Amino acid sequence: MPREKKKKSRSPLSWTNRVSYLPQDLLGKLESCHKEHSPGRWQTFVIPQTLLINPAYSRHTSPLLRLPLELSFLILGHLDPISAVCLATSCKYMLHAALSTGEPLMIPSARHHRGVTPRHCEALYRLMRLMWPVVKRTRAPAKRDRTVMLCSTCWRYRPRLDDEYxxxxxxxxxxxxxxxxxxxxxxSDLWRSGSITEWPGCFYDSCSRV
Structure with a gap:
């Protein structure tokens, strides 16, 4: 009988891949966002506790991860906030090293950016699109969830195709x-068709303020 192929197990940190490998131009825009909107519109990066259990240090062969922990602290200390988050989320070893420095990892907050349009903060808009919810499929790569849309005012993923909603x-x-x-x-139809990027509730709220 033919052997069954073993399914590749997904790394617990796979959700951070979209953070770890940001386009270079987006990094520049995030630096601008940090200069203009920090600290009021930034917040501490919250890390799930499940990722902090049993760090697999021995699995890594990168020379960077063989450095003494003190040198890792120095490297992280010389990085800008976005680069520090990218390095910290590259693997569990760097994640623990970043947390051991005692300095919080800071990221732009969607909640605190409410009211700031994508035109005034392209960095967050592109980051939110990068983090778009996905639909997992059994025999195919995950794909973007088309049942939701990103509101350009409140920065929330809002339902698009749910009739009951x-x-x-x-x-x-x-x-x-x-x-x-x-x-x-x-x-509502314009929102559901993608013709406007402002959720109807936010649209009417904006109109009432004019």
Missing amino acids: WSQTRQKLLEEVGVSCRHVERI
């Missing part, structure tokens, strides 16, 4: 906003 959302908007049902449906 939109039925409730339309009713809520009609009660709160005080516009015609036809207008709410029009704006």
